[in-house]
Amino acid sequence: MPIVLKSRDEIAIMREAGRINAEVLQMLVDCLRPGLVEKELDEIVRKEFKKRSVIPAFLGYQGYPATVCVSINEEIVHGIPGDREIVDGDIVSIDLGCVHKGFVADSAVTVAVGNVSPEGRRLIEVTRESLNRGIEAARAGVRLGYIGAAIQACAESEGFSVVREYVGHGVGRQMHEDPQVPNYGNPDSGPVLKEGMVIAIEPMVNVGDWRTERDSDNWTVRTLDGSLSAHFEHTIAIRDGEAEVLTLP
Ligand code: MF3
Ligand code: CO
Numbered sequence: 001m002p003i004v005l006k007s008r009d010e011i012a013i014m015r016e017a018g019r020i021n022a023e024v025l026q027m028l029v030d031c032l033r034p035g036l037v038e039k040e041l042d043e044i045v046r047k048e049f050k051k052r053s054v055i056p057a058f059l060g061y062q063g064y065p066a067t068v069c070v071s072i073n074e075e076i077v078h079g080i081p082g083d084r085e086i087v088d089g090d091i092v093s094i095d096l097g098c099v100h101k102g103f104v105a106d107s108a109v110t111v112a113v114g115n116v117s118p119e120g121r122r123l124i125e126v127t128r129e130s131l132n133r134g135i136e137a138a139r140a141g142v143r144l145g146y147i148g149a150a151i152q153a154c155a156e157s158e159g160f161s162v163v164r165e166y167v168g169h170g171v172g173r174q175m176h177e178d179p180q181v182p183n184y185g186n187p188d189s190g191p192v193l194k195e196g197m198v199i200a201i202e203p204m205v206n207v208g209d210w211r212t213e214r215d216s217d218n219w220t221v222r223t224l225d226g227s228l229s230a231h232f233e234h235t236i237a238i239r240d241g242e243a244e245v246l247t248l249p
Contacts, residue, residue: 001178003170005196010103011237011246014172014198017054017100018235018246021107024048025096026249028068029111034088038070038081041094049098057097057104057175064219069095069108076204076212076221076229077108077166088114091124093231097175104175106200107247108233119207120228123160127205127230130154130162134183134201135236138243144179144190147201152184155205163204163229165212166221171200171235195238198246202233 006014027048028041045067049056056067064080071079071093072086079093086092095108110124130151137150155162168181179191183203208227215222223229236243 013101014103017103017105021098021105022247022249036086038084042066042081054098054100057099074223074226078219091120105235110230123230126158130203131232135243140241146187148182148185149187151203160205161210168200168202172198198237200235204231
C-alpha cells in the first residue's frame with residue numbers, strides 16, 4: 001500500500017482529533033492512583049468520547065474488547081483493562097485512540113504511581129526522551145530509518161533496550177497505515193519523509209531484554225524476561241518540513 005499524504009484540510013481535522021485524544025488521555029492520567037481499577041479507565045473513555053462526539057478507535061479493532069489499553073509494569077502494550085487494581089509503585093502505560101470526522105489520532109503515556117523505584121522512574125524519563133528525539137528527527141527529506149535510529153540511540157545509551165516486534169505506523173483514515181515506523185535500525189533505510197505525511201511514533205523501551213511474549217488473553221504483550229517496560233506515543237504530521245505534534249491538549 002502506498003503512503004497516503006494528507007491535505008491541509010485533512011491535517012486540520014487530524015489536529016482536532018489529536019487534541020481531543022490528548023485531553024481525554026490527560027484525564028485518565030489525572031485519575032491514576034492506588035486502588036483505581038483498570039476498567040474504570042475504560043468507563044471514563046466511553047463517557048468522555050461520547051461527550052465529545054468521537055468514536056473509540058481501538059474498540060472492536062481485530063476484536064479488541066475495550067476503548068483503551070492499560071499495561072502495567074512488565075506489560076508492554078495492548079493490556080486489556082480488567083478488574084486489576086493499580087497499586088502504589090506501579091508504572092502504568094495508557095494507550096488511547098479516537099476517530100473524529102473519519103480521522104484517527106493515537107497517543108500513549110507511561111505514568112509512575114506513587115513510590116516507583118529509581119530505575120522505573122529513569123525508564124519512564126528515558127522513554128519519553130527517546131520519543132522526543134524521534135520527533136525531532138522526523139523532517140521532510142530524511143529517511144524514515146532516521147527516526148528509529150534516534151530513538152534507539154537514546155534508549156540504548158542509558159542501558160535499556162528497544163522492542164522490535166511492535167512498531168509505530170502511518171495513521172489517518174485508518175489506525176494503521178503504511179509505513180511501519182520502527183523504533184530501531186539503520187538511519188539510511190526506509191522511505192523519504194514528505195510534507196503531509198502523518199505517522200504515530202511510539203517507542204516501547206524495556207529495562208532488560210527487548211524480547212516479548214503474548215499473554216494467554218491473546219492481547220497483552222509483556223517482556224519475556226519480566227523486566228519493566230514503558231511506552232510513549234504521539235501522532236505527528238510533517239508540516240513546513242518539520243514534525244508537528246498533533247496529540248497535544
Ligand atoms: N496504539 C496501538 C497501536 O498503535 C493501539 C492498538 S491497540 C488495539 O497499535 F487494541 F486497538 F489493537
Ligand atoms: Co499506535
